[in-house]
Amino acid sequence: MSYLNMNDEKLLPTVVELNTLLADYHIYYQNLRNFHWNILGDNFFELHEKFEELYTDARVKIDEIAERILTLRYHPMSNLKDYLKASSIEEVSSKKTDKEMVDSILDNHAILLRQMSKVIDKAEQTNDEGTIDLIGAYIRELEKSSWMLDAFTKETASQLNEV
Numbered sequence: 001m002s003y004l005n006m007n008d009e010k011l012l013p014t015v016v017e018l019n020t021l022l023a024d025y026h027i028y029y030q031n032l033r034n035f036h037w038n039i040l041g042d043n044f045f046e047l048h049e050k051f052e053e054l055y056t057d058a059r060v061k062i063d064e065i066a067e068r069i070l071t072l073r074y075h076p077m078s079n080l081k082d083y084l085k086a087s088s089i090e091e092v093s094s095k096k097t098d099k100e101m102v103d104s105i106l107d108n109h110a111i112l113l114r115q116m117s118k119v120i121d122k123a124e125q126t127n128d129e130g131t132i133d134l135i136g137a138y139i140r141e142l143e144k145s146s147w148m149l150d151a152f153t154k155e156t157a158s159q160l161n162e163v
Contacts, residue, residue: 006126008073014122014131015074021115021135022065022077023086028108029058031092035101038094047098054105054145061138068134088115102149109146113139 036051066076077083084091088111092104116135123131 006128010126011072011074011128014119014126014128015069015072017115017119017122018065018069018072018131019077020086020088021112021119022062022069023083024089024108024112024115025058025062025065026080026083027087027089027091028112029055029062031089031104031108032058034092034094035096035105039098039101041098043098047101050149051101057141064134068131071130072128099153102153106146106149106153109142109149113142113146116142 032051032055036048036055039047039051066078069076077086089108096104116139119135120132120139123129123135
């Protein structure tokens, strides 16, 4: 038993999924930096700023995920080689149009959201409310960012679903 009143060994599946999420976030972060540095075209100013906003947020989340793993009394993954091996997100080329960059980020978001669901599933099995709360907030924020980026890719004449 630890100071968290949870069995350390039962937390291992949650930690494994958190480490995968940590790896995913590192590759996502680097993809955002890549796009921030290499964006060109009419949407340069808007997307350059947006990519910086997103990678700044990702950097904070990387630290929080690692600290959650430490709180659960495990070591967070911390080598680039391991991140590349564990992540479902792949490094992307900088030779993309602005819309292709946004589409790539949306693809990264889908992967992050799937991994977050896996973390929550494992955390629920051990009543790990701290992890559930942390990742639940991330899901809400990432869904909102995804909605906004998706709206950017739409034509002005596009419509939302009617009730």
